[in-house]
Amino acid sequence: MPRLTGLRPIHWLLLLLSAGAYAAVAYTVPRQNFWLLLSWMMVAFGAYAGLWYTRLPLKAGLVAALLLRLIWLPALPPLSDDYHRFRWDGLLVVAGINPYQFRPDEFTLPGRPAQTPAKTGLADTVSPARHPPQHLLSGTVLQQLAAEYPLLNSPHYYSVYPPVCQAIFAGAVRVFPTSAMGFAFLLRLVLLAAELVTVGLLWRLLVAFGLDKHRALLYILNPLVIVELTGNLHFEALVICLLLLTLWLLWRKRVALAGGVLGLAVATKFLPVLVVPLLLRRLCWRRWLLFSATTGATLLLVFGPFLSWELLLNIGKSLNLYFRSFEFNASVYYLLRPLGQWVTGYNEIARIGPALALTTAVGGLLLAAREAHPTWPTLPRTLLLLLTLYYLLATTVHPWYITPLVALSVFSSYRYALVWSGMAVLSYAAYQTLAYTENLWLVALEYVVVLSVFGWDLRRPVPTSAADQRQR
Template structure:
């Protein structure tokens, strides 16, 4: 498995889909073999295997993602006491030729969105800054520092899962499904995405809540929003849980963390540009979608053009209504039910999105390990089909691979959420 991960990280570009798919499938299968055939495997061994695998990727330059040049770029600007939200990289080079360097020009050449303002919240920018401080104008060193930070975060996730598994009286071997999962290892450690840190903060929030440290729980949840905005959609669930709804300490902790996370955006026009980038992202980009693609095809058939600008506001409204409905309907009475509700909300959100990058699954997948739901585990395998698009010179997605991915997911969702309903109806009719 370690050889397979190293081969993926160091030698196989994302354009080579079939090699990536073959090795990824082998790694996923190896994880399942360890899970099902090692009933007495101690958590210490699981930890060592997963940690050594992550450390083996320490020097790899990401081959499955080109996001890291923007991370390093933003960090350099912060290091120079400049605001990364005020100018796009394209305009910054034009307006500050005296501050440009060969290093920044190299980052600019490999960047995937130089014409957009930064979309990364302030906590991300802090991490980018520390990376830039230590990199000393060397991209490989910057990548190494980012990866070291993310590995430390992953270690925190491992022990957070372990503590909560003990608290919820769940088997330790479930750690295998996260700690040795190829999607998690490749996307967090390999490709330097920050969803692992989001999961860490959500786990910390749950753990603090289990210890009745409500202010701390709210603070960790607020920081998770500061790392990636998506956990903000969980706010109705805290109103539906009596323990947090009535806790002034929880909401004060949340508010303080949010102020800490987003105060920088109040400088100059940062918040305007930040929201502008999010709006452009939601209204322009498409990747690995499901429901959205079906609606888009209807739009082509009816109107003859891509109606993304009309669909995305509707899907956003439906998502909000769905989150409110599920939070009101389920009314979680304890932390396991709260976590189960979070998993459902993440699933509902992702199914309706026009962009579903593979690493978006990681926080919800980690949370799903506290439930009996298997959809996100299965999706961490099926999502590899989305990488087929990078093998096409025009990044054209194949309807066949999209169908395979979401057909597999639909079976898993049916098994998790509708099979028991059918069984219940059958039982009721029989009686």
């Protein structure tokens, strides 16, 4: 491993500040203490900006990025409780129970009877109460589930984590069947491995596209990336890795293999499917159909063990709830919400959410059709704009959703995604109360700053990479 040589005193100071900030967030700052969290994140982002503008040597930056991630290795996720659902699903998969078929509140656990839809208040969105095959669960597993249940943030909803995630959850449970700490440790190792592959892919793609390799530091040292992916165990780390691998394989003309990798990305998080329309003008019809066929075949193969009518029905219900009920840190939707309330007298999210999603789909098709000079080097920038449109129109934008934008921005001159990664920390103000009450002034500040930088980026001329010029 390269040593941290050739560093100036300012680099050492900034790296020590970064390490101190991450250690504080990982081990000392409760999520409810927003202002302390914000203070430490400002230190981390200040150090990040300083390291970029003082031109931290690339190899030293790669080593530093790994060491800063290793700070989190023995920590439980400090700012997210999603890993409790990860473990719940993993326990079910290992026991042979399909996690997509039953909600957590349908299980009869020690000290807690199963609930009916009437008791959950979701009778119009869930199926009639059934009896999970609890005979498959040992007493130890039931005790583990009972311990996890009070910690779940969505016990009344079906699992929304696709099969690649479920396989990793199950693998971690098999290795650490009774240890939440061990479970989180193994998930972190998997995501760290994905991040290491991402570093290699960033390096290769930047070289292939004739861009400065130093740009890789914009992603791998980004504080939101480190905190949310390594620290809070969000699987965008794996999605980013698979998306970049898809791009690398397409660049190498390995179309069928690229389609299979994208299938794995979609089977990790559904969002990467948005890239498919952008490929039509970059591939001939025959190759595009081959790519789409291998993507679809991979999805069928991966979903196969869980495939059932209930799988489609319940995932559909979860997605329906996502677009029609959930709202957090939104922008355009929060402007439309009071208008709907003024017209009808109540929250119109059930109509506005799907309408905004449809607008994203139409916008994506228009972006694909009207893109000037579509090439492989311009694909990250176009996908960046499409995902930006999606999140600007979304009703829910958690901070970790921004991390793919940070990765894609490495290949462009746009810097609004980097600014957004810092401003998104303001959304954690909602966790100061048990009711998760958002401070709309902070939300407004976040988006005013981000959209201002976005507008400034769009007004600047777009530089052309050497690889882009060759393809043209």
